[in-house]
Amino acid sequence: MKIRLHSADLGEIFLESSHNGSITKQSDIVEVTHKNEFFFGKGEYKELYFDGIHIGYGNIEVAKTTIIQVDTDMETVEMHFALSGNSQSICNDTKKSIEFGINQHNIIYANQFKGEMIWSPDTGLQIFEVNLLPQFFANFLPEQGVLFKNFAKIINKKTTGFLNKHNLRITVKMHSVINEIISCNRKGVFKKMLIQAKVIELLLLQLEQMSEHECEVFCSLKKKDIEKMHNAKELILANLNTPCSLITLAHQVGTNEFTLKKGFKEVFGTTVFGLINDEKMELAKKMLLEEGFAVNQVSELIGYKNPQHFTTAFKKKYGIVPSAIK
Secondary structure: OEEEEEEOOOOOEEEEEEOOOOHHHOOOOEEEEEEEEEOOEEEEEEEEEEOOEEEEEEEEEEOOOEEEEEEEOOEEEEEEEEEEOOEEEEEOOOOOEEEEOOOEEEEEEEEOOEEEEEEOOOOOEEEEEEEEOHHHHHOOOOOOOHHHHHHHHHHHHOOOEEOOOOOEEOOHHHHHHHHHHHOOOOOHHHHHHHHHHHHHHHHHHHHHHHHHOOHHHHOOOOHHHHHHHHHHHHHHHHOOOOOOOHHHHHHHOOOOHHHHHHHHHHHHOOOHHHHHHHHHHHHHHHHHHHOOOOHHHHHHHOOOOOHHHHHHHHHHHHOOOHHHHO
16 A cells, blocks of 8 residues: 655655555554645644554644645545544546545545545644555445435445535544544554454444434535534633523624524534533543542542532443442
């Protein structure tokens, strides 16, 4: 498998990666980090691959709109997640345009992709992508449903195409799984087991969301409203222990309570209070498992006045009481 990214104007190589044979033959995890500064900016990209799975993630900062030539020799199904920034890819053969904005995802089939990537300077570009062999992906593609049947036809014809006709929003749960993959500190076979399980979980979340997607509702959201939902999320995460009311939060981001409740659920797949609870429980689990805090300490630190209320919420989320995981 070979990937080569280079400047369209100057020929400078941004990334060149070549793996012996096919990723199907690599039983051990291989990890590679590419980190450099270039004429157009700077970037870091990490790769991890084994047993038919290739994971890549990183960030790029460009000073101006930049065009990068892409040459690959692989046939792949890519789970693509645009965590921040805007990008566009254009296939040389079909002239199809693949565009992603902040917090969007989709599943793409490509066969020996050759074309251009266009990076915008407005925000830093941060991506997470999982490339799967089509044979591996076929084990999980549902047989029922027009959406999935059409994508199977795309793969059989070996033509570049999307699973969903437009990108969907990355949910809170998807972000959580991505972070678990990136931050995995296990070694050897245990790392392989965890990452493979998380990749399948992430694929499940994508396929599930696509099968349940209500296009008319989703497409009614205006770009400015989507931006307001992201601003609301940032305010929530910055004030987890001192959350404000919905109406106050709505006014802070320049909207009303009804639009906030409706738009937040559509963009992130959860409610405002659902996000607060999920984030608090994730933080609590980390403090218990990794930092050695006592249950009462954790309860207080994440804003619960009554430890029993914390225990009840934790058990509802994870199915066990917090004292059982210490």
